[in-house]
Amino acid sequence: MSDTPLVPPSSVVLVSGGSRGLGLAIVTDLLDAGVKVAAFARTVTPELAKLAEAYPDRVHVGAVDVTDLPAAQAFLRAAEERLGPVDGLVNNAAVGQDSMHTHTSTADIARIVETNLTAPLHLTRLVVRRMLGGGRRGRIVNVTSICAQRGFPGLVAYSATKGGMDAATRSLARELGGRMLVNAVAPGFFASEMSAVLGSTQLDQIVRRTPTGHLTEPDEVVPVVRMLLREHTNINGQVIVVDGAASV
Ligand SMILES: NC(=O)c1ccc[n+]([C@@H]2O[C@H](COP(=O)([O-])OP(=O)(O)OC[C@H]3O[C@@H](n4cnc5c(N)ncnc54)[C@H](OP(=O)(O)O)[C@@H]3O)[C@@H](O)[C@H]2O)c1
Numbered sequence: 001m002s003d004t005p006l007v008p009p010s011s012v013v014l015v016s017g018g019s020r021g022l023g024l025a026i027v028t029d030l031l032d033a034g035v036k037v038a039a040f041a042r043t044v045t046p047e048l049a050k051l052a053e054a055y056p057d058r059v060h061v062g063a064v065d066v067t068d069l070p071a072a073q074a075f076l077r078a079a080e081e082r083l084g085p086v087d088g089l090v091n092n093a094a095v096g097q098d099s100m101h102t103h104t105s106t107a108d109i110a111r112i113v114e115t116n117l118t119a120p121l122h123l124t125r126l127v128v129r130r131m132l133g134g135g136r137r138g139r140i141v142n143v144t145s146i147c148a149q150r151g152f153p154g155l156v157a158y159s160a161t162k163g164g165m166d167a168a169t170r171s172l173a174r175e176l177g178g179r180m181l182v183n184a185v186a187p188g189f190f191a192s193e194m195s196a197v198l199g200s201t202q203l204d205q206i207v208r209r210t211p212t213g214h215l216t217e218p219d220e221v222v223p224v225v226r227m228l229l230r231e232h233t234n235i236n237g238q239v240i241v242v243d244g245a246a247s248v
Pocket residue numbers: 016017018019020021022023040041042043044064065066067091092093094095115143144145146186187188189190191192193194195
């Protein structure tokens with residue numbers, strides 16, 4: 001074994017946007033793996049409330065807007081009081097887009113950037129400061145998108161935010177000097193409320209371009225998130241694409 005400090009598996013993980021879609025799948029998977037999970041979204045869905053009921057000692061949920069930093073801070077404090085110190089963060093909450101750039105209002109661009117880029121940077125800063133202040137090591141997984149690497153019409157501002165998070169992933173991994181493992185997972189398109197705006201022609205096109213012959217499933221993304229949070233690896237500062245080679 002080398003002298004490089006090891007980052008132990010995360011045992012208390014904060015998941016933003018854990019109420020539905022991929023976020024809910026990540027929360028469910030981490031609970032199955034025995035992890036304690038704090039999850040928030042603007043609305044606590046019945047599915048998330050059910051998990052909180054089923055695992056009262058291992059789940060903390062709340063209705064928090066990720067752009068409301070004081071609310072996110074209060075949620076983190078309450079979660080730590082209940083579950084113990086957070087040593088893992090999944091930045092998953094995001095809003096989508098379905099509008100040509102020239103037809104996207106300045107307010108909409110601001111909302112997309114605030115939710116998908118500014119807020120996760122703030123949340124990450126908050127969590128990392130608490131981890132470092134407590135002398136803890138930890139892991140961070142940013143859920144970005146294939147849109148950060150390939151062009152898609154109607155997703156200009158959204159793609160910019162995801163590219164920003166990919167870039168932040170690399171710099172934070174270097175800045176933290178191995179005390180934390182910081183990575184991103186970039187899924188291809190999968191069925192969810194966010195992607196429901198895509199027409200069947202667009203989805204068929206993506207499937208045709210995908211060697212594995214189907215849209216990515218959330219269940220094909222969650223093991224990668226779990227691996228980055230839990231397994232002993234030296235993966236750091238990377239963006240792992242999960243899209244069946246659609247973009248290759
Ligand atoms: N679907 C795709 O094809 C696809 C492809 C690549 C990457 N991704 C990425 O995968 C992640 C999950 O996407 P998804 O498809 O599962 O989306 P989704 O079904 O729309 O879920 C998004 C989650 O984020 C929460 N959220 C949104 N705005 C929020 C805010 N201001 N504050 C707190 N929570 C907020 C939502 O809950 P509330 O609305 O109640 O707040 C929900 O829990 C996102 O980062 C997305 O960019 C998606």
